[in-house]
Amino acid sequence: MQIKTSQLILASGVVTALGLCAPALLSQPAAQEQKTESKKKKKKKKEEPKGWYFQSKNRQSLRYNDQLRIDFRVKLQGDFQSVDPSPEDHPLFDFRRKRVGVEGEFLRDFEYEFEWEMGVERNALRDGFVNWRRIRWLQVQGGKFRLPFGRDTLTGMANLDFVFRSRIGFMIGPGRDIGLMLHGPVWDRKFRYEAGVFRHDGENAFTGDDKPTGGTTLAARIRTEPERYLPLPKILETLELAAASTHGEVPEGRHSLRGRTTFRDNYFPRVDVKGDRVRLGVEANWKPGPFSLQAEAMQVRDQRRQQSFRQTDLPDLVGRGWYLFGTWLVTGEEKAAGVRPKKPLTFHQLGWGAWEVALRNELLRYGSRNPTGLALASPRAVNLLSSSNRAWTFGLNWYGNRQVKIQGNFVREKIEDFNRSDLSARPIFWTKVVRLQFVM
Secondary structure, three states: OOOOHHHHHHHHHHHHHHHHHHHHHHHHHHHHHHHHHHHOOOOOOOOOOOOEEEEEOOOEEEEEOOOEEEEEEEEEEEEEEEEEOOOOOOOOEEEEEEEEEEEEEEOOOEEEEEEEEOOOOOOOEEEEEEEEOOOOOOEEEEEEEEOOOOHHHHOOHHHOOOOOOOHHHHHOOOOEEEEEEEEEEEOOOOEEEEEEEEOOOOHHHOOOOOOOOOOOEEEEEEEEOHHHOOOOOHHHOOOEEEEEEEEEEEEEEOOOOOEEOOOOOEEEOOOOEEEEEEEEEEEEEEOOOOEEEEEEEEEEEEEEOOOOOOOOOEEEEEEEEEEEEEEEEOOOOOOOOOOOOOOOEOOOOEOOOEEEEEEEEEEEEEEEOOOOOOEEOOOOOOEEOOEEEEEEEEEEEEEOOOOEEEEEEEEEEEEEOHHHOOOOOOOEEEEEEEEEEEEO
């Protein structure tokens, strides 16, 4: 299935036009404020508006004195995609995300975020939480948000360096759920911690009809920047390290995690489990100048108590994986502070934006812990037939301005022991996708 050039040009033009309009609309009030401020140089301090007022700078914001701030958000993403071999119901174009939301703060000590997916019947609320920050080292966050596990899982879709998350970020990382979490900086901001309890095991573990596979889950994560307490060379000042874990209980049934390709074809179906589910993860992120390197390794273990045909315990199901990727902003922008094109494409400046190349290698494997005996594909086998997904992704990103980004990815996936699933006879999948993104 091929992407038509005319369709791609038309869609790219629409997204680019939105990007051109947004910065112009957002910059006009800011320019007026600058002119007004220059006329009042004699004044020592600019007077702040009183009562309700609307502010339009980097984003549209409604405010009331310094007691309330409401920032309005819009996120639109559409994908042109081609898969070989292609699923029967695979569309050429997918309007993947249509999200609106608000975020901000109130009464100085509270901040909040709510985001909805438009045009869906179930699970429309994506994020909905309030955070109390009066005590900086003991902040309290409650509502629906991502469990603190996995850097790739915690990164918002609008900020990903690739179109799709890594396999471990999507299949092992828990994602969002309802919970309560404590977090904040400690030890003179040398470390930041997050620790919470959640209703279930995260949406990424849900079944196709949005039913949870895990019960109450505890999650914790700690991260640090070594340059805060070690005499590292300047080039390592953006290095960040983290470790995380989750622990919950899985009820009896075919509730294990599974292995899926980029376009959600099963290569390792769910198996029968019962008992504890434990995740462990470590991560590293480094952004020197226009470059970035990021790596993660994860493991998930599901117990299989009393799951044999004789109701005896079976060896645990274990999923292990990792990824390593690097990016390079060839136009020279700094990566650490977020990509801001030196020459953005707007009505006031016809720049070429920022260009970035990216490469990722990853692996995710499922199988029995300490396997012995003949490996079988049965969900109650003593030694589960293992299967893995090895993928390479090459990416090219264009940042037109703060609102517009276009990403192109070329993905090669190789499935080991694909005969245990309903996949086609070909173990190698090739995916081409172009994502058009508008964020305001």
